[in-house]
Amino acid sequence: EGDTITPIPPMKASPSRRRSNRQQQNQQQNNDLVFNPYYNGAPDVSMFKRGNAKMIHTNNGIIEIIEEEPGSESDFKDPDKHRSCLMSKWVLVGAILASLCSAAAIGLGIIYGVRARNAINAETDLEETTDGDDDYFSNYPRPSPGFDRDTLNPTFEVAMQETRAQVLEAALSYYEISDAHTYSFEEDGNNIFDTPQQKALSFMKVKDGHTLDSETPLVQVCQRYALMAIYFALGGSNWASKGNWASSRNECEWEGITCTELSVDDITLDTISSSSTRKRELRQINQQVITSIDLHNSNLVGSIPNEIQGMPNLKELRLFQNQLIGDLPSGLFTLHQLEKLYLDDNDLHGFLPEELGDLMNLQDISLHGNQFSGPLPKSIGKLQRLTRFWANGMFLSGQLPDEIGDMTSLRALYIEENQLVSTLPYEMGNLEQLQDLRIYGNVITGNIPSSFKKLVNLEVFYMDSCQLSGGLTDFVVRSWVKMRDFQAFGNNFNGDIPSGFEDLPNIEVINLANNRFGGRIPQNIGKSGKLLSLNLRSNRLTGTIPSSLAMSTDILSIILSENDINKDGSSGISGQIPEFMGDLQKLKILKLHQNRLQGEIPENLTGMTDLGHFTTHDNFLQGKVPNGFCDAGNPTKTRIHLNELTADCGKPGEIECSCCTQCFSSSLPASPRKGTGKG
Numbered sequence: 001e002g003d004t005i006t007p008i009p010p011m012k013a014s015p016s017r018r019r020s021n022r023q024q025q026n027q028q029q030n031n032d033l034v035f036n037p038y039y040n041g042a043p044d045v046s047m048f049k050r051g052n053a054k055m056i057h058t059n060n061g062i063i064e065i066i067e068e069e070p071g072s073e074s075d076f077k078d079p080d081k082h083r084s085c086l087m088s089k090w091v092l093v094g095a096i097l098a099s100l101c102s103a104a105a106i107g108l109g110i111i112y113g114v115r116a117r118n119a120i121n122a123e124t125d126l127e128e129t130t131d132g133d134d135d136y137f138s139n140y141p142r143p144s145p146g147f148d149r150d151t152l153n154p155t156f157e158v159a160m161q162e163t164r165a166q167v168l169e170a171a172l173s174y175y176e177i178s179d180a181h182t183y184s185f186e187e188d189g190n191n192i193f194d195t196p197q198q199k200a201l202s203f204m205k206v207k208d209g210h211t212l213d214s215e216t217p218l219v220q221v222c223q224r225y226a227l228m229a230i231y232f233a234l235g236g237s238n239w240a241s242k243g244n245w246a247s248s249r250n251e252c253e254w255e256g257i258t259c260t261e262l263s264v265d266d267i268t269l270d271t272i273s274s275s276s277t278r279k280r281e282l283r284q285i286n287q288q289v290i291t292s293i294d295l296h297n298s299n300l301v302g303s304i305p306n307e308i309q310g311m312p313n314l315k316e317l318r319l320f321q322n323q324l325i326g327d328l329p330s331g332l333f334t335l336h337q338l339e340k341l342y343l344d345d346n347d348l349h350g351f352l353p354e355e356l357g358d359l360m361n362l363q364d365i366s367l368h369g370n371q372f373s374g375p376l377p378k379s380i381g382k383l384q385r386l387t388r389f390w391a392n393g394m395f396l397s398g399q400l401p402d403e404i405g406d407m408t409s410l411r412a413l414y415i416e417e418n419q420l421v422s423t424l425p426y427e428m429g430n431l432e433q434l435q436d437l438r439i440y441g442n443v444i445t446g447n448i449p450s451s452f453k454k455l456v457n458l459e460v461f462y463m464d465s466c467q468l469s470g471g472l473t474d475f476v477v478r479s480w481v482k483m484r485d486f487q488a489f490g491n492n493f494n495g496d497i498p499s500g501f502e503d504l505p506n507i508e509v510i511n512l513a514n515n516r517f518g519g520r521i522p523q524n525i526g527k528s529g530k531l532l533s534l535n536l537r538s539n540r541l542t543g544t545i546p547s548s549l550a551m552s553t554d555i556l557s558i559i560l561s562e563n564d565i566n567k568d569g570s571s572g573i574s575g576q577i578p579e580f581m582g583d584l585q586k587l588k589i590l591k592l593h594q595n596r597l598q599g600e601i602p603e604n605l606t607g608m609t610d611l612g613h614f615t616t617h618d619n620f621l622q623g624k625v626p627n628g629f630c631d632a633g634n635p636t637k638t639r640i641h642l643n644e645l646t647a648d649c650g651k652p653g654e655i656e657c658s659c660c661t662q663c664f665s666s667s668l669p670a671s672p673r674k675g676t677g678k679g
Contacts, residue, residue, distance in 0.1 A: 164205045164212050171221035177310045177331075196305055200228035209248030218267045219312075223290045224251045226310030233305040234324070241298040251290065258292035262313060292316040296342070300324060306331035316340040320366065324348055333358050344390065345369035352396075357382035366390040368414065373397065376415075381406035388412040392438065395419055405430040416462065417441035429454045438462040440487075448472065453479040464489045464511070471495035478503055489513040489535065496520075497536070502527055513537040513559070518571065521545075521560075526552040535559040537591070544575035550583065557589040561615060564594050572596040577616075582607050593646060594618040601625060613644040616655075617664035621648065624656030 171177075204212065204225060212221065230236075231245055239245070243255035252259035263284045290311045300322035308314075309331030317335075320342045327350035328343075338359050349371035357379025363386060373395035380389070381403025388411060396418040404413075405427025411434060420442035429451025437455075440462045447470030448463075459482050469492040478500030480486075485508060486501075494516040501510060502524035510525070513535045520543035521536065531552035541563040549555065558581075564572030573595040581590065582604030588611060597619040605614075606628025614629075625647055642661070649657040650665025657663065 163214060164208075167212055167214060167216060167218075167221055168201060168204060168225065171218040172225065172310075177222060177225070177307055196229050196232035197307060199232040200225055200307070203228055203246065210250065215268050217264065217285065217287055219264050219287060219289060220251075222310040226307045227251050227254065227257070227290070229305045229307035229310075234300040234302045234322075239295070239298045239300065241295060250288070252288050256294045256298070257290055258294070258316075259288040260291040260313075261286050262289050262291075263287075264289060264313075289313040292318075294318040295322070297321040303327075304329050304332065308332055309334045311335070313337055318342045320344045320346070322346055326350075328353070330355065335359065337361055340364045342366045343370065347371060349373065351375075352377050352391075354379045356380060359383065360385065362386050363409075364388045368392045368394065370394055375399065376401055376404070378403045380404060383407055385409050387433075388414075390414045392416045392418065397421065399423075400425050400428075402427045404428060407431065408433065410434055411457075412436040414438045415442070420444070424449055424452075426451050428452070431455065432457065434458055435482075436460040440464040440466060443467055445469065448476060450476060452476050455480065457482055459483060459506075460485045462487050464491070466491055468493060472498045474498040474500045477501060480504060481506075483507055485509040487511040489515065491515055493517060497522055497525075497541075499524075501525055504528060506530060508532045511535040512539070515539055517541060519543075521573075524548045526550070526555075529553070531555050533557040536563070538562045538565060540565055540571040541573060542571055543573065545573060545578055547578065547580065550578075550580040553584065554586055555584055556586055558584075558587065559589060559591045560595065561591040562594040564596055564618070567594070567618070569596065574598070577602055577605075577621075579604055581605060584608060586610055589613045591615045592619065597621060603628065605629075612642060614642065615644060615646045617646045617648050617662075619648070621655055625649075625658075625660065630657070630659035 208224075210224070228246065231242075236242055236245055241255050245254045247254075251257060264287045265284065291313055292315060293311075294316070296318045297320070300319060302324070303326030304319070304324060306329040308317075308329060312335065314335050315337055316339060318340070321344070324343065324346035325348065328348065330353075333353065333355035336358065339361055340363060341359070342364075344366040345368070347370065348367075351374035352367075352372055354377045356377055360382055362383050365386065365388070368390050371394065372391070375398030376391075376396060378401045380386075380401070383389075384407060386407055387409055389407070390412070392414045393416070396415065397420060399422040400415075400420060402425045405425060408430060410431050413431075413434065413436070416438045417440070420439075422442070422444060423446040424439075424444060426449045429449060432454055434455050435457050436459060438460070441464075444463065444466035445468065447468060450473060453473075453476045456479055458480050461480070461483065462485075464487050468488065472488075472493055472495070477483075477498040480500075481504065483504050484506050487509065489511045490513070492515065493512070496519040497512060497517050499522045501507060502522050505528050507528050508530050509532060511533065514537065517536070517539040518541065521541055523546045525531070525534070525546055526548035529551045531549070532555055534549070534555070535557070537559045538561075541560075545560065549558065560573055564570075573592070574597065576599040577592065577597060579602045581587070582602060585608060587608050590608075590611065591613060593615040594617070597616070599621065600623035601616060601621060603626045605611075606626050625645070629642065629645060642659075644662075645657070645660045646662045646664060647655040647657045647660050648665060649655045649660055649663035654665060
């Protein structure tokens with residue numbers, strides 16, 4: 001006491017002169033060490049001078065005597081002074097320990113109180129965030145360059161955020177999810193929230209209340225991140241269907257998401273950290289993985305992000321009837337488990353890439369109603385499990401690839417109304433499972449290959465409005481024993497109509513209008529009894545109306561008009577209108593104009609109560625239109641069904657018709673007769 005304490009410049013104690021706490025405590029009674037009553041939080045190690053002794057002051061409040069100068073020993077060897085010093089020492093020790101314990105208790109109370117409060121706030125915030133509004137990012141201040149990323153989230157501990165960041169980066173790196181783990185983790189100040197990928201990462205690190213730690217399977221981390229990237233890229237806050245999205249709930253509970261429990265590799269951050277190579281033996285675990293996404297007609301707006309590849313077990317993707325734009329992302333073609341892909345009725349564009357052939361498990365693809373252009377990729381031949389390819393109404397161009405014949409499971413091919421300029425590949429005859437073929441509205445030249453005889457399962461054939469030419473081979477048509485609907489109008493076919501149509505037991509529709517067929521109509525064309533529509537308009541047919549049509553009692557439409565195509569008598573259907581037509585009670589359309597028919601219109605035709613269109617002009621008919629068509633007092637009231645009734649009634653001496661909607665004379669149309677039109 002009473003000695004002057006004179007600080008000297010701080011210095012670090014030599015390692016050889018330091019003693020451990022345990023050594024210091026064991027030697028306290030020898031007075032080598034005494035507690036420094038003047039400790040007040042000085043630098044880590046400082047040297048003080050007390051009397052003739054030099055002492056080292058350390059963080060734990062202990063000073064170490066490192067040297068004694070002459071004359072200093074007598075102070076410590078005096079028994080009274082020694083006893084007094086020891087008593088003072090222990091009093092000070094007790095006081096200091098009591099203070100430290102009190103401070104520690106108060107500090108722990110504050111820490112646990114804050115943690116408890118923050119945990120409650122975090123849970124409340126997560127419940128309130130979400131049905132998926134990304135506006136919560138506006139609640140955080142915009143960071144400046146060099147900011148501490150951990151200050152963004154006031155509700156989670158720094159250590160937890162860092163673990164989340166490590167797990168996310170490990171997952172995206174391991175599964176090679178684009179370059180998101182590089183450009184998104186290296187935030188560049190004001191741009192941290194500017195991309196969907198960065199928003200997704202920030203959500204999962206900062207706001208997401210779902211468990212995400214070093215033991216979380218990385219496959220789950222990736223699929224959750226991929227969904228959040230889709231959410232932010234496609235305007236998730238405005239979706240029509242977004243239940244539970246961007247919430248703390250498991251992603252399998254989000255609206256439109258279907259998960260399946262599959263056996264997957266148990267890859268976690270821990271397993272990666274403990275292994276020096278990716279090629280390691282991993283145990284299999286049962287994990288809920290995303291296998292289906294259905295967000296059709298949900299007001300999705302924007303481009304599909306490449307991060308969709310983060311769901312490698314996806315089997316079905318239904319995003320049709322939205323406002324999707326841009327090219328198809330390359331990540332889409334890494335989803336090798338994909339079986340059904342529905343992107344129709346959007347505004348997607350670009351070429352269909354060769355990588356499309358990498359989706360070898362694909363069974364059904366629908367792309368129609370978009371802006372895709374360019375040729376069909378040759379790689380589609382690799383899609384040997386595909387059953388339906390729907391790509392009509394776009395801007396596809398070029399040739400049909402020969403490889404199309406390798407799609408041996410194909411049952412429906414819809415590529416109509418594009419800009420294809422091609423012939424029909426001979427290899428298409430290999431599509432023996434094909435049931436529905438629609439290529440109309442393109443420039444398809446040449447004839448139908450003989451290999452098409454192998455298409456024995458074909459039921460629907462729409463090849464109209466192309467430029468096909470040549471004849472329809474009888475043995476090819478005859479092989480289509482399951483054919484129901486055959487439409488090849490608007491081409492340049494010539495020759496006779498194949499008699500093979502007579503032997504098709506299921507035929508319902510035959511439309512060969514606007515071609516150059518000549519000769520007679522096959523007399524047994526109605527033999528199946530299932531015919532619903534026959535359209536042979538604008539050809540060069542001759543002969544009479546086949547009596548076999550009487551067997552098709554359910555027929556709705558018969559159009560045989562304009563076969564006297566040149567109006568010179570060189571062609572045209574002749575004979576009389578057969579009376580059996582009056583028995584076709586379901587007939588709605590009967591068009592016979594511009595032929596060489598003779599005689600009178602049969603009276604029993606007025607019994608066709610469903611008839612709405614009946615045209616007879618430009619023939620050689622005589623007499624008058626039966627009163628049943630015009631008599632308002634007719635019990636059947638057939639007249640109210642006739643929307644179109646024409647005849648050669650334009651001049652005296654021609655057909656008499658008091659209710660025709662239009663009268664013709666000398667093969668020229670004339671205005672409806674006054675007072676004899678509709679009504």
